[in-house]
Amino acid sequence: MSKILAIETSCDETAVCIIDAEGGMEDSTFTILGNALYSQAEKHAEYGGVYPSLAKREHQANLVPLATEALQQAGFLIAKSLGLPSYGNTEAIDALRDEGFKNSVTEFLETYGKPDIEYIAVTKGPGLEPALWTGITFAQALGAAWSVPVIGIDHMEGHIVSALLKGVSDKEYRLTPARLPLVALLISGGHTDLVLMNEWFSYEHVGSTKDDAIGEAFDKVARLLDLAYPGGPKIAEFAAKSREKGGNTIVFPRPLANDTTCDFSFSGLKTAVLYKLKSMEKLSESDKEHIAGAFEDAARDVIVLKTRRALEERHPLSLVVGGGVSANKEIQRALTEMVQKEFPNIVLSYPPASLTGDNAIMIGAAAYLRNSGGMPADTELFAQGNLRLK
Ligand code: KG4
Ligand code: ZN
Secondary structure, three states, X not given: OEEEEEEEXXXXXXXXXXXXXXXXXXXXXXXXXXXXXXXXXXXHHOOOOOOHHHHHHHHHHHHHHHHHHHHHHHOOOOEOOOOOOOOOOHHHHHOOOOHHHHHHHHHHHHHEOOOOXXXXXXXXXXXXXXXXXXXXXXXXXXXXXXXOOEEEEEHHHHHHHHHHEEEEEOOEEEEOOOOOOEEEEEEOOOOEEEEEEEEOOEEEEEEEEOOOOHHHHHHHHHHHOOOOOOHHHHHHHXXXXXXXXXXXXXXXXXXXXXXXXXXXXOHHHHHHHHHHHHOOOOOOHHHHHHHHHHHHHHHHHHHHHHHHHHHHHXXXXXXXXXXXXXXXXXXXXXXXXXXXXXXXXXXXXXXOHHHOOOOOHHHHHHHHHHHHOOOOOEOOOOOOOOOOOO
């Protein structure tokens, strides 16, 4: 059994959790002892996307309160006994840079004692570097004060692991043992990747986007339609209304549909939406619904097409879908239909709804599986904005 404190700050969610993990690659269970997550999405909405320095400031302001809340839920928030030496690792505190952040972390460490955890897991990349650094330096300050190791985890590996988890209750997730080779379709705000795993946590890249990520395209199209950030869920809602109304004459292109690679491209699709909007005079609510519907149809089709190609070429036994866009019902429906019809022997899995977006549970679970599988843990930590699975 391992108790792990996990931290995620790669983008605009600040998340801290404490999990108790046991078992191996065949039968792990993850009990959630404490979990606190704050989404900054509303704060970024006025910029129409994530604003990196605001994300950093928000992480700095929220990490201590969220860690306090998660530890409290776990029953691990124990006031330091009087007489214990006060906290003295100035190097790790200095690395926090910001005065307010330093003060809140110092006060936290001087008020509460070491919780009953074995190590700390933190996202090291990919993501926004100022945001990643905030989580990493916070993890290192806690690790230094409590004398526990801090290990860095790839955010995208976290999304893959989240797709292997099944919710038993809101406090417990169980790993569904997946058979290798495994193809992972990673669709998020920053990524559109198809990767192959022949061995656990060893990756080969099969395809990726040449320009915008799919979630970015959803967000940009939402902005063109005056829908609030993050646009993915809003586009999905509008697209569903268009389908309910039964018809849509708008057709957008399926970029790279006919090339022979598993690569994606979404910027031309976004531009096609822009030109369509320019050609229309006044936009009614129902026009917006149809445009959202036609965009989602095109995005869905390329996802299905390229995933099919990857399955045909790589013959995996499992397909997992992860990242924020994996919450999209229409994409889920179409992928499930394709796999059931054409690849009935491939086991397809999605994350539980509670874990599709960014969260700390997937980071803690990935750290545990790496550690228990004897995979090298990365203790030399620095923020890697463009980190690639390898
Ligand atoms: O994985 P995630 O939470 O953060 C990143 O690592 O990027 O993904 C966020 C992305 C955003 O672009 C958001 O608009 C998109 O996931 N998203 C969706 C849906 N829910 C979230 N896109 C389409 N349909 C959804 N239902
Ligand atoms: Zn993510």
